[in-house]
Amino acid sequence: MSKITVVGSVALDSIExxxxxxESVLGGSATHFSTAASFFTPVNLxxxxxxxxxxxxxSFLRSRxxxxxxxxxxxxxxxxxxxxxxxxxxxxxxxxxxLNVFQxxxxxxxxxxxxxxxxxxANIDPQLQLQVLEQATEPKLVVMDTMNFWxxxxxEHLIRTLQEVDIALMNDSEAxxxxxxxxxxxxxxxxxxxxPTTVIIKKGEHGVLMFTETTHFAAPAFPLEEIKDPTGxxxxxxxxxxxxxxxxxxxxEQNQRKAVVYGSVMASFSVEGFGLNRFRELTQKEIDSxxxxxxxxxxx
Amino acid sequence: MSKITVVGSVALDSIExxxxxxESVLGGSATHFSTAASFFTPVNLxxxxxxxxxxxxxSFLRSRxxxxxxxxxxxxxxxxxxxxxxxxxxxxxxxxxxLNVFQxxxxxxxxxxxxxxxxxxANIDPQLQLQVLEQATEPKLVVMDTMNFWxxxxxEHLIRTLQEVDIALMNDSEAxxxxxxxxxxxxxxxxxxxxPTTVIIKKGEHGVLMFTETTHFAAPAFPLEEIKDPTGxxxxxxxxxxxxxxxxxxxxEQNQRKAVVYGSVMASFSVEGFGLNRFRELTQKEIDSxxxxxxxxxxx
Numbered sequence: 001m002s003k004i005t006v007v008g009s010v011a012l013d014s015i016e017x018x019x020x021x022x023e024s025v026l027g028g029s030a031t032h033f034s035t036a037a038s039f040f041t042p043v044n045l046x047x048x049x050x051x052x053x054x055x056x057x058x059s060f061l062r063s064r065x066x067x068x069x070x071x072x073x074x075x076x077x078x079x080x081x082x083x084x085x086x087x088x089x090x091x092x093x094x095x096x097x098x099l100n101v102f103q104x105x106x107x108x109x110x111x112x113x114x115x116x117x118x119x120x121x122a123n124i125d126p127q128l129q130l131q132v133l134e135q136a137t138e139p140k141l142v143v144m145d146t147m148n149f150w151x152x153x154x155x156e157h158l159i160r161t162l163q164e165v166d167i168a169l170m171n172d173s174e175a176x177x178x179x180x181x182x183x184x185x186x187x188x189x190x191x192x193x194x195x196p197t198t199v200i201i202k203k204g205e206h207g208v209l210m211f212t213e214t215t216h217f218a219a220p221a222f223p224l225e226e227i228k229d230p231t232g233x234x235x236x237x238x239x240x241x242x243x244x245x246x247x248x249x250x251x252x253e254q255n256q257r258k259a260v261v262y263g264s265v266m267a268s269f270s271v272e273g274f275g276l277n278r279f280r281e282l283t284q285k286e287i288d289s290x291x292x293x294x295x296x297x298x299x300x
Numbered sequence: 301m302s303k304i305t306v307v308g309s310v311a312l313d314s315i316e317x318x319x320x321x322x323e324s325v326l327g328g329s330a331t332h333f334s335t336a337a338s339f340f341t342p343v344n345l346x347x348x349x350x351x352x353x354x355x356x357x358x359s360f361l362r363s364r365x366x367x368x369x370x371x372x373x374x375x376x377x378x379x380x381x382x383x384x385x386x387x388x389x390x391x392x393x394x395x396x397x398x399l400n401v402f403q404x405x406x407x408x409x410x411x412x413x414x415x416x417x418x419x420x421x422a423n424i425d426p427q428l429q430l431q432v433l434e435q436a437t438e439p440k441l442v443v444m445d446t447m448n449f450w451x452x453x454x455x456e457h458l459i460r461t462l463q464e465v466d467i468a469l470m471n472d473s474e475a476x477x478x479x480x481x482x483x484x485x486x487x488x489x490x491x492x493x494x495x496p497t498t499v500i501i502k503k504g505e506h507g508v509l510m511f512t513e514t515t516h517f518a519a520p521a522f523p524l525e526e527i528k529d530p531t532g533x534x535x536x537x538x539x540x541x542x543x544x545x546x547x548x549x550x551x552x553e554q555n556q557r558k559a560v561v562y563g564s565v566m567a568s569f570s571v572e573g574f575g576l577n578r579f580r581e582l583t584q585k586e587i588d589s590x591x592x593x594x595x596x597x598x599x600x
Contacts, residue, residue: 087482182387185523206506207520216597218520220507223485257600297516298598300557 002140002246003042005113006030007132008122008235009079009102010047010071013275016084019228025275026057027081029122029145032232035279036239036266037120038064039287041246044113046070046132050078050101060280069110076101089230090204109135118246122235123147126154126161133164141251143167145238151178163195167256169238171202184209185216198256200241202234210260217257220298222268222290229274233267236279240266265290302440302546303342305413306330307432308422308535309379309402310347310371315574316384319528325575326357327381329422329445332532335579336539336566337420338364339587341546344413346370346432350378350401360576369410376401389530390504409435418546422535423447426454426461433464441551443467445538451478463495467556469538471502484509485516498556500541502534508560517557520598522568522590529574533567536579540566565590 008030014023034043044067051073061068079102082095107128114137121129121144129144136142144165150158151174158178162168168191172184179187188199188211201209207220241263245251248259265287272278308330314323334343344367351373361368379402382395407428414437421429421444429444436442444465450458451474458478462468468491472484479487488499488511501509507520541563545551548559565587572578 089482182389185525203506206503207518209520209523216523217600218507218523218597219600220509220518220520223509223516223518225485254600261600295600297518298600300517300519300554300561300595300598 001041002117002249003044003115004037004118004120004242004246005044005046005070005109005116005136006033006037006120006122007046007107007129008033008120008124010045010049010053011079011081012053013231014080014082014096015229015231015274017089017229018085018087019226020274022229022274024080026060027231027275028079029124029232029235031061032235032270032276033120033122033239034061034066035064035276036236036270037243037246038066038239039266039282039284040240040243040262042067044070044110044116046107046109046113048072048074048079048101048105048107050074050076053078060276067113070108070113072108074101083231085230089227092231107132117141118242119143120238120242121145121161121165122238123150126150126157130157130161130164133161141166141242141245143169143238143242145169145234146174148174148177159194162191165196167198167200168196169200169202169234171204171234175199175201185211198253200260202237204230204233208237208260208264210256212253215253217260219257219260219264219294222264222294223297224268224271227271230271231275233271236270237263237267240264261291261294262287265294301341302417302549303344303415304337304418304420304542304546305344305346305370305409305416305436306333306337306420306422307346307407307429308333308420308424310345310349310353311379311381312353313531313575314380314382314396315529315531317389317529318385318387319526320574322529322574324380326360327531327575328379329424329532329535331361332535332570332576333420333422333539334361334366335364335576336536336570337543337546338366338539339566339582339584340540340543340562342367344370344410344416346407346409346413348372348374348379348401348405348407350374350376353378360580367413370408370413372408374401383531385530389527392531407432417441418542419443420538420542421445421461421465422538423450426450426457430457430461430464433461441466441545443469443538443542445469445534446474448474448477459494462491465496467498467500468496469500469502469534471504471534475499475501485511498553500560502537504530504533508537508564510556510560512553515553517560519557519560519564519594522564522594523597524568524572527571530571531575533571536570537563537567540564561591561594562587565594
């Protein structure tokens with residue numbers, strides 16, 4: 001079993017969807033990732049919160065066996081985000097983003113984090129992603145996610161970080177924007193040209209595509225009865241994906257396909273509740289059963 | 301091997317996409333369907349054209365072993381359509397639609413068509429679809445397609461026709477519009493409530509979903525290098541789907557899954573050329589090879 005170190009945001013989210021709303025719940029890319037991955041493997045979390053950050057959230061992360069030694073607590077307020085989704089649930093509309101202590105985040109890896117074999121650079125400033133990576137001593141698998149904001153404002157830094165990465169994760173609109181092409185195949189090839197050997201493109205309700213130089217894999221999304229809150233779905237995907245790879249220790253393309261399905265399973269659970277709620281009650285049996293269900297819906 | 305009778309439009313299409321344009325080429329729902337299905341099984345075509353319809357088009361259909369006894373030639377002009385697609389290639393923008401002889405179409409099944417085991421009601425007025433179905437003497441499998449226009453203007457007739465149908469085909473936006481829900485799962489259930497035991501929802505570049513009361517199947521679209529013209533992709537899907545079922549004679553859910561993949565294969569070829577061009581040179585070997593490729597890209 002490999003250890004994962006993740007760097008990303010830890011936030012307090014206020015979310016409204018057509019199916020309800022929540023105020024100031026535990027959120028952030030590193031949080032969603034860690035929680036999903038924790039069902040498979042130990043995770044080291046690197047992030048920053050303010051002194052207002054409720055202790056119960058730290059207790060929750062620890063209860064999931066997430067190492068929070070790298071979660072810095074700094075004078076000031078925790079990064080907070082307020083957003084809503086319309087009926088199509090595909091696009092988050094940001095109403096308020098307060099970076100707060102996140103603005104001066106200067107990520108440092110505690111000693112016991114640096115030797116993690118898997119590094120996940122969740123969606124943050126690509127310069128900070130690189131800074132974390134430079135502190136990692138023996139990474140065997142480096143994976144990064146990003147978002148439109150960095151494509152628009154820090155494209156050169158983003159491409160620089162991509163050069164050091166094995167697997168790039170992004171969603172379809174990000175891939176198209178980054179590579180200025182409608183074709184996801186062309187976009188994936190362009191990204192691979194910058195460094196990664198594998199590109200995974202998340203298409204929300206339409207599933208996931210994974211490209212390598214010579215292979216292509218397409219997984220559908222799980223057909224859900226009820227989607228309450230899509231926040232964190234992409235990070236939960238990454239958590240399931242890397243959690244499975246870490247647990248299994250086999251990073252081959254064939255095993256990465258299974259990992260994509262585990263990622264899709266974790267994303268599908270994530271959206272069934274607000275914030276991290278669904279994960280609070282999720283069982284291993286449910287995860288395994290949904291993986292089997294994926295086999296059923298894709299076999300022909 | 302079962303025989304298929306199809307009723308639908310036969311048209312002259314003028315199409316512009318970012319990748320080129322063509323003037324007055326052979327088109328129409330019944331034409332695209334028949335041509336795709338003809339790679340698997342004999343097809344009886346029911347439709348109407350005007351006296352302007354080029355004889356070479358009829359020769360082409362016959363060269364594909366499509367029975368054109370049911371293709372009525374009426375005084376007047378053939379149904380013609382002019383449209384263009386933007387870069388996203390998902391939406392056809394109609395510039396001109398001249399129904400011409402299609403306006404008074406009164407479909408009649410020639411004697412040797414009526415006993416076909418498979419009836420495909422391609423996208424035409426649902427009242428005409430029903431009229432054709434009433435002339436079929438021993439249908440074992442009835443499949444229909446439709447489009448937004450009939451959902452908006454003839455919804456009651458559409459639902460009446462659905463009552464007589466085994467498999468309903470529609471695209472995702474049509475399913476959502478017909479059932480007034482964002483959830484494709486809910487939409488499929490509602491459509492099944494009207495009669496069909498199976499609902500197939502086409503999602504273009506995102507693949508296909510097939511629902512029965514107790515099962516769900518998701519197939520991705522083929523990752524194409526180059527899409528020239530999406531016109532007729534849905535009808536080509538239906539042609540591959542029903543062609544395979546007709547050739548194979550097994551209408552079980554398990555076999556319908558393979559048929560969905562053959563449908564996706566034919567749709568993927570269809571869009572690689574303008575009009576029917578890609579089918580003019582397509583080989584059985586290419587079809588089989590792409591089916592195998594689908595197995596490769598979906599296995600995990």
